[in-house]
Amino acid sequence: MSAVVVVAAVIVASGERVLAAQRADPPALAGGWEFPGGKVDPGESEEAALVRECVEELGVQIAVGERVGDDWPLAEGYLMRVYLCSLVSGTPQAREHLALRWLGPGEYYSVDWLGADLPVMKTVENLLLRD
Numbered sequence: 001m002s003a004v005v006v007v008a009a010v011i012v013a014s015g016e017r018v019l020a021a022q023r024a025d026p027p028a029l030a031g032g033w034e035f036p037g038g039k040v041d042p043g044e045s046e047e048a049a050l051v052r053e054c055v056e057e058l059g060v061q062i063a064v065g066e067r068v069g070d071d072w073p074l075a076e077g078y079l080m081r082v083y084l085c086s087l088v089s090g091t092p093q094a095r096e097h098l099a100l101r102w103l104g105p106g107e108y109y110s111v112d113w114l115g116a117d118l119p120v121m122k123t124v125e126n127l128l129l130r131d
């Protein structure tokens with residue numbers, strides 16, 4: 001069986017602020033912070049899944065850009081692929097999350113990231129500092 005692919009959108013604004021979202025469920029993950037996204041549906045491209053999830057979860061249109069790192073390991077049988085994204089239209093709303101927060105450079109580690117997301121944030125920080 002191939003792994004289930006989860007895509008996650010690192011939405012960047014003003015070249016340095018990133019959008020973090022606080023999970024509402026399941027209980028084991030609730031309260032932890034992540035990048036918006038979700039599972040890629042069968043036959044769906046990763047880009048289309050990111051766009052769909054950001055509409056569903058945030059009510060915004062995004063543009064999908066550069067990939068962040070390689071496959072990020074999640075639980076057994078799952079892996080995560082992460083992309084830098086930008087807002088095309090709309091203001092993010094927490095439709096499925098407990099809260100949303102824009103994090104500036106001094107705040108990247110001010111939320112309790114899910115275990116898989118902490119190294120992603122570190123890699124994103126390096127990418128944004130590079131620019």
Ligand SMILES: Nc1nc2c([nH]c(=O)n2[C@H]2C[C@H](O)[C@@H](COP(=O)(O)OP(=O)(O)OP(=O)(O)O)O2)c(=O)[nH]1
Pocket residue numbers: 006007008029033034035036037038039040074080114115116117
């Ligand atoms: N979306 C997202 N999921 C993450 C991140 N980090 C991380 O460990 N995960 C885990 C949590 C979940 O077990 C899984 C993604 O599932 P999900 O619940 O977001 O997917 P989905 O929207 O398709 O949900 P569903 O329709 O199956 O309810 O990946 C992240 O940054 N973003």
